[in-house]
Amino acid sequence: MSLLEVDRINTLYGDSHVLFDLSLRVEEGEVVALLGRNGAGKTTTLRSIMGVLAPRSGQIRLDGKEIGGLPPSAIAGLGVQLVPEERAIFAGLTVEENLRVAALTAPNAWPLARIYRMFPRLEQRRKAAGRTLSGGEQQMLAIARALIRDARIILLDEPFEGLAPLIVRDLVEVARSLAADGRTMIVVEQNVAAALSFANRVYGLNNGHVVFEGTPADLAAAPHLMRDFLGVGL
Amino acid sequence: MPSWPALVSQAFNGLALGSLLALVSSGLTIILGTLGVLNFAHGALFAVGAYAAFVMLQYTSSFVLALVAGCGVMLLLGILLERLIVRLFYDRPDEDQILVTYGIGIVLVECLRAAFGGNAQRVAVPSWGRGATKLGFLIYPTYRLQLIAIIAMLLLGLYLVLYRTAMGLVVRAGIENPLMVGILGINIRRAFLVVFAIGVVAVGLAGMLYAPVVAVTPDMGANFMAQSFVVIVLGGLGSFSGAVVGGLIAGEIISLTSAFNSSYSDVMLYALMALLLVLRPQGLFGSEGRV
Amino acid sequence: MNAVRPRWLRACVSEFAVLATLVAAPVLLARIGFSVDLLTRVLNWGLIGLGFDILFGLTGLLSFGQAAFFGVGGFVAAYLLVSGTLASVWLALAAGTVAAGLCGVVVGWLAVRRIGIYFTMITLAFGQMAYFIENSPLSKYTGGENGLPGVPVPVLGLGPNAVRIGAGLPMYLLFATIFFVGYVLARRIVGSPVGAVLRAIRQNTGRVAMLGHNVAAYKLAAFVIAALYAGLAGGLLGSFQSYMPPDAFSLETSGQLVVQTIVGGAGTLIGPLVGAAVWLWLRDNLQLVPGLAALWKLVLGIAFIVLVIGLRRGICGEIIHALNERRNRAAANAAAARTAVIEAAGGVAAIAPARQAVDVTLPLPPAATGTCEIALEARSLSRYYGGLKAVDGVSFKVRRGAIHAVIGPNGAGKSTLFKMLLDEVSPSSGEVLLFGDRLTGAGVSRAAQRGIAKSNQLNQLFPNLSLRENLRVAALARCRGPLRLDLWRAADSLPEVERQVDAILALLDLAPRADTPVHILAYGEKRRLEIGMALATSPNVLLLDEPLAGMSPLERAATCGFIRDIARGRTIVIVEHDLDAIFGLAERITVLYEGRLLADGAPDEIRRNAAVQDAYLGGLHADEPA
Numbered sequence A: 001m002s003l004l005e006v007d008r009i010n011t012l013y014g015d016s017h018v019l020f021d022l023s024l025r026v027e028e029g030e031v032v033a034l035l036g037r038n039g040a041g042k043t044t045t046l047r048s049i050m051g052v053l054a055p056r057s058g059q060i061r062l063d064g065k066e067i068g069g070l071p072p073s074a075i076a077g078l079g080v081q082l083v084p085e086e087r088a089i090f091a092g093l094t095v096e097e098n099l100r101v102a103a104l105t106a107p108n109a110w111p112l113a114r115i116y117r118m119f120p121r122l123e124q125r126r127k128a129a130g131r132t133l134s135g136g137e138q139q140m141l142a143i144a145r146a147l148i149r150d151a152r153i154i155l156l157d158e159p160f161e162g163l164a165p166l167i168v169r170d171l172v173e174v175a176r177s178l179a180a181d182g183r184t185m186i187v188v189e190q191n192v193a194a195a196l197s198f199a200n201r202v203y204g205l206n207n208g209h210v211v212f213e214g215t216p217a218d219l220a221a222a223p224h225l226m227r228d229f230l231g232v233g234l
Numbered sequence B: 001m002p003s004w005p006a007l008v009s010q011a012f013n014g015l016a017l018g019s020l021l022a023l024v025s026s027g028l029t030i031i032l033g034t035l036g037v038l039n040f041a042h043g044a045l046f047a048v049g050a051y052a053a054f055v056m057l058q059y060t061s062s063f064v065l066a067l068v069a070g071c072g073v074m075l076l077l078g079i080l081l082e083r084l085i086v087r088l089f090y091d092r093p094d095e096d097q098i099l100v101t102y103g104i105g106i107v108l109v110e111c112l113r114a115a116f117g118g119n120a121q122r123v124a125v126p127s128w129g130r131g132a133t134k135l136g137f138l139i140y141p142t143y144r145l146q147l148i149a150i151i152a153m154l155l156l157g158l159y160l161v162l163y164r165t166a167m168g169l170v171v172r173a174g175i176e177n178p179l180m181v182g183i184l185g186i187n188i189r190r191a192f193l194v195v196f197a198i199g200v201v202a203v204g205l206a207g208m209l210y211a212p213v214v215a216v217t218p219d220m221g222a223n224f225m226a227q228s229f230v231v232i233v234l235g236g237l238g239s240f241s242g243a244v245v246g247g248l249i250a251g252e253i254i255s256l257t258s259a260f261n262s263s264y265s266d267v268m269l270y271a272l273m274a275l276l277l278v279l280r281p282q283g284l285f286g287s288e289g290r291v
Numbered sequence C: 001m002n003a004v005r006p007r008w009l010r011a012c013v014s015e016f017a018v019l020a021t022l023v024a025a026p027v028l029l030a031r032i033g034f035s036v037d038l039l040t041r042v043l044n045w046g047l048i049g050l051g052f053d054i055l056f057g058l059t060g061l062l063s064f065g066q067a068a069f070f071g072v073g074g075f076v077a078a079y080l081l082v083s084g085t086l087a088s089v090w091l092a093l094a095a096g097t098v099a100a101g102l103c104g105v106v107v108g109w110l111a112v113r114r115i116g117i118y119f120t121m122i123t124l125a126f127g128q129m130a131y132f133i134e135n136s137p138l139s140k141y142t143g144g145e146n147g148l149p150g151v152p153v154p155v156l157g158l159g160p161n162a163v164r165i166g167a168g169l170p171m172y173l174l175f176a177t178i179f180f181v182g183y184v185l186a187r188r189i190v191g192s193p194v195g196a197v198l199r200a201i202r203q204n205t206g207r208v209a210m211l212g213h214n215v216a217a218y219k220l221a222a223f224v225i226a227a228l229y230a231g232l233a234g235g236l237l238g239s240f241q242s243y244m245p246p247d248a249f250s251l252e253t254s255g256q257l258v259v260q261t262i263v264g265g266a267g268t269l270i271g272p273l274v275g276a277a278v279w280l281w282l283r284d285n286l287q288l289v290p291g292l293a294a295l296w297k298l299v300l301g302i303a304f305i306v307l308v309i310g311l312r313r314g315i316c317g318e319i320i321h322a323l324n325e326r327r328n329r330a331a332a333n334a335a336a337a338r339t340a341v342i343e344a345a346g347g348v349a350a351i352a353p354a355r356q357a358v359d360v361t362l363p364l365p366p367a368a369t370g371t372c373e374i375a376l377e378a379r380s381l382s383r384y385y386g387g388l389k390a391v392d393g394v395s396f397k398v399r400r401g402a403i404h405a406v407i408g409p410n411g412a413g414k415s416t417l418f419k420m421l422l423d424e425v426s427p428s429s430g431e432v433l434l435f436g437d438r439l440t441g442a443g444v445s446r447a448a449q450r451g452i453a454k455s456n457q458l459n460q461l462f463p464n465l466s467l468r469e470n471l472r473v474a475a476l477a478r479c480r481g482p483l484r485l486d487l488w489r490a491a492d493s494l495p496e497v498e499r500q501v502d503a504i505l506a507l508l509d510l511a512p513r514a515d516t517p518v519h520i521l522a523y524g525e526k527r528r529l530e531i532g533m534a535l536a537t538s539p540n541v542l543l544l545d546e547p548l549a550g551m552s553p554l555e556r557a558a559t560c561g562f563i564r565d566i567a568r569g570r571t572i573v574i575v576e577h578d579l580d581a582i583f584g585l586a587e588r589i590t591v592l593y594e595g596r597l598l599a600d601g602a603p604d605e606i607r608r609n610a611a612v613q614d615a616y617l618g619g620l621h622a623d624e625p626a
Helices: A042-050 A072-077 A095-103 A112-118 A120-124 A135-148 A165-180 A192-196 A216-221 A223-229 B004-035 B042-056 B063-084 B094-116 B142-164 B166-176 B178-183 B188-213 B221-235 B240-260 B262-279 C007-011 C013-032 C036-058 C067-082 C089-111 C116-135 C169-190 C193-203 C205-210 C215-241 C251-264 C271-286 C293-310 C314-344 C414-421 C444-449 C467-480 C495-508 C523-535 C553-567 C579-585 C603-608 C610-616
Strands: A004-013 A016-026 A031-035 A057-062 A080-083 A153-157 A184-188 A201-206 A209-214 B132-135 B138-141 C374-385 C388-399 C403-407 C429-434 C452-455 C541-545 C571-575 C588-593 C596-601
Touching: A004 A042, A016 A031, A016 A042, A016 A209, A031 A042, A031 A192, A042 A072, A042 A080, A042 A153, A042 A184, A072 A080, A072 B178, A080 A135, A095 A112, A095 A135, A095 B166, A112 A120, A112 A135, A120 A135, A135 A153, A135 A165, A165 A184, A192 A216, A201 A216, A209 A216, A216 A223, B004 B042, B004 B138, B004 B142, B004 B166, B004 B188, B004 B221, B004 B240, B042 B063, B042 B094, B042 B188, B042 B221, B063 B188, B094 C116, B094 C251, B094 C293, B132 B142, B138 B142, B142 B166, B142 B188, B142 B240, B166 B178, B166 B188, B178 B188, B221 B240, B221 B262, B221 C116, B221 C251, B240 B262, B262 C089, B262 C116, C013 C036, C013 C169, C036 C169, C036 C193, C036 C215, C036 C251, C036 C271, C067 C089, C067 C116, C067 C215, C067 C251, C089 C116, C089 C215, C116 C251, C169 C193, C169 C215, C193 C205, C193 C215, C193 C467, C205 C215, C205 C444, C251 C271, C251 C293, C251 C314, C271 C293, C271 C314, C314 C523, C374 C414, C374 C571, C388 C414, C388 C429, C388 C571, C388 C588, C403 C414, C403 C553, C403 C579, C414 C541, C414 C571, C444 C452, C452 C523, C467 C495, C467 C523, C495 C523, C495 C553, C523 C541, C523 C553, C553 C571, C553 C579, C579 C603, C588 C603, C588 C610, C596 C603, C596 C610, C603 C610
Parallel strands: A031 A184, A031 A201, A080 A153, A153 A184, C388 C596, C403 C571, C403 C588, C452 C541, C541 C571
Antiparallel strands: A004 A016, A004 A057, A201 A209, B132 B138, C374 C388, C374 C429, C588 C596
């Protein structure tokens, strides 16, 4: 039994049908990348898992138990944590307060020291208000909020978007070390190279369907596949 | 041109009135910022507080004890109102929330009228507040000075709750982004009850503290509520610091204007609100587009 | 079912019913505790309520300050009479009404700039301000706390045979007549094009602005109408009581109006009248019951809370709703069934497979454009949010008549760019030119009037109106300009507008569904309507924001065909993620990447462009991971 099973979900955004019978699975300790053009349904998939959008039909199972339809706070309590695309840092709270809020309801919250060891930059900026952080610092904080909860599955929505290449390189290092530690993650990214550098398996999405499932090696061996669902057409 | 002592006296009045408004408005603004509900029962709750003091003082001669007991009453009332009625309206449009809280206000005022009659009641100034204090060239009622001090402490307490406790952290984060707070595993609806209760206790305390200054009638809160709307617009919707600063400014505007021409004092405040809404609707500390 | 009765008769059922009620009321209702004087007061509240219902029930603007206009009308009329300035009560009433209207213009201009609870707070503040002004600074004229006694009653006729309208039945007849006239006028306003726009504003204010209507002006019109009704009622109250009370200005009065409207039913025009009857009857009759004397308002308050919680439509509203449900149930079920069929079939059941070339010249002529060959031009457009550069120095040109696509990976800035093209969002720097004239700074409504319209990614429709009514709101903007106060004609009485709506319905293949409420339609139909709404403004430039979002493959193909049809004679700019569709459709493609222009050219050039491939694949060919 996989840690997370998404079983033929159909999710609507308003009355727009975005996901069509979408299925995927994530094993414990695995990093799964969701690739596809925007509009393909990648963000909607993550939001469905987190309970922000309830699927109209289909099931989402964590450890075999159905979690579809539960509110986000309950799903977070079960160990799932979303790092949203817009990061959603609390602008008026300091870095440390952002972390403390995240840790409030986590039974096995990391000590702040451990977070600061991993992200020394955040320790330097611990008293700074969220709105004064740079893009890279905000992304670090957003990931740190998920980590401090000791989440079982971390859902990363476009973590490298809009960041300078050097920062992306640093964050990829962080992601790789988390993967090496055996942390389960689902990564949605348009930066294919970065995502494939630490993913174990890949799903390709197009227009709300899964059109590809395989390993990074499978993808590298068949570049036309990527052109199909990622690129700019034949 | 009024005399110097008259002006200074009014400045102190402004401080007293301003502190009251600050307390009333901070309750209103955290309810609005966190729950998204503009509480049209706020004025009625002010009156309930004043009557609570009136009732409690018939059982004890200690003003402080009466205050504490009164707070208990307001707390209970706040919990009941939120659980029974307000809770049903979080997902309903703004106008429905305004309407139901307005209805609650009517019911509360009429209950007061039925229980105590429409005639003014008097609440005695506590023994330690009687008389006047000499401040330089000015002789000023002692109780009003104590009022300012007590409210300052209460607002400090509220500040500590908001900025030094876990609950306050949740409230401040929730004012910004309730969805993200949920994603981080916090059931924000549970926080709503606490915030509403705090807001109700705050405005009730204001009523209790104001009771010795003025005649206690069921309708006494209506004008305060209207003024507190101006204050939260001035300070920025959802901003605690805005409510405090805005309240003090509003109190001074009303009092100082009345030193010059008492018939314009209230008018000035509403004219200020009109000006703000045209020029700077987010107020002093609010952010544009929050509401 | 009603085909036998002539249309004008059907349309006047309400008016006849109200007239009959007004005639019968003093006789029938006297037995149950309604004295003639009480009925007169009820009518007075009903009169204010007519205007208030147009503001709140129709347009959705909740005002807690109507007492200000009630008081202004009353005190201006009373003062003119009591001071001897005017002898004719009729003139004084007119003067009071006009004065209230003028105040309405001033207060309304300030109030309608803000929405939601801001609006309500502003109206409350102004109501309070008026109360305090009456109480003190102007007490010389208003009598301050004492009010103005000695207001005379109106007189019918001239000279020695003039008849004073005395207390009791004559006064009731006066109020009833004025109320009836006010009701007929209000009905006409509600049924006019202005009423249609106001109703749409309540459901989706932003969309109304995007179609080209001057929303603030329409809201102000509703506000002034409410002020006029209130002012007239105020003046009448003074005559009725021979005394103008200061509490006419109070917050209590404004609140009573709101409660009565909710109890009776907002949006029904007669709701406030019914609510006033309930309120005043309870007040007068519960007083007589021993033990309950002081509790009438408590009872009312509890009833009000219960109504807001469970019976939000109020007495008349719930009755009318139940009647409509019964009458329309068959049609509604059929419509819902049809929707289910369409959705099951992949959304295209209604579109015939082989489409003939459709003539897309619309009945309403588009805005004049001059001879400029470049329909739309972006010049160094930039938009910054704090430190984030959403769009950074983008320039490109869209030729007249072309289908031009804007593509780019996530975060490229496409939606921000689109909003600037329409002036929905102001650029931080740079400008947009429409046929050579600067568009930036004009605002969405004026942009629509100049001939540029957008179809949104998320449907922006009026869900409770029918398809036809939705399109009519759009066409009314093209036909009547940003503001026209045609309050007396019927909304569907403009033949050019109706022809336009019919043409769009035919184009969208949605004619059989024309009278279905939009919220019942299938998703694909709503998407088509979304495009149709933009089209109904006869635009020269049509911006399509992800027109294929959420569509099945069959629907996509049909929509692409549709876009090709409407592109004839028009300039189209599309933002889309479905690149296969784009490459089949667009004549020219602009690629954005991280807020900057990456490439701009014909589809083949773009396909072969390595930089574009890189951008989409996230730099796969660039730094390979170690």
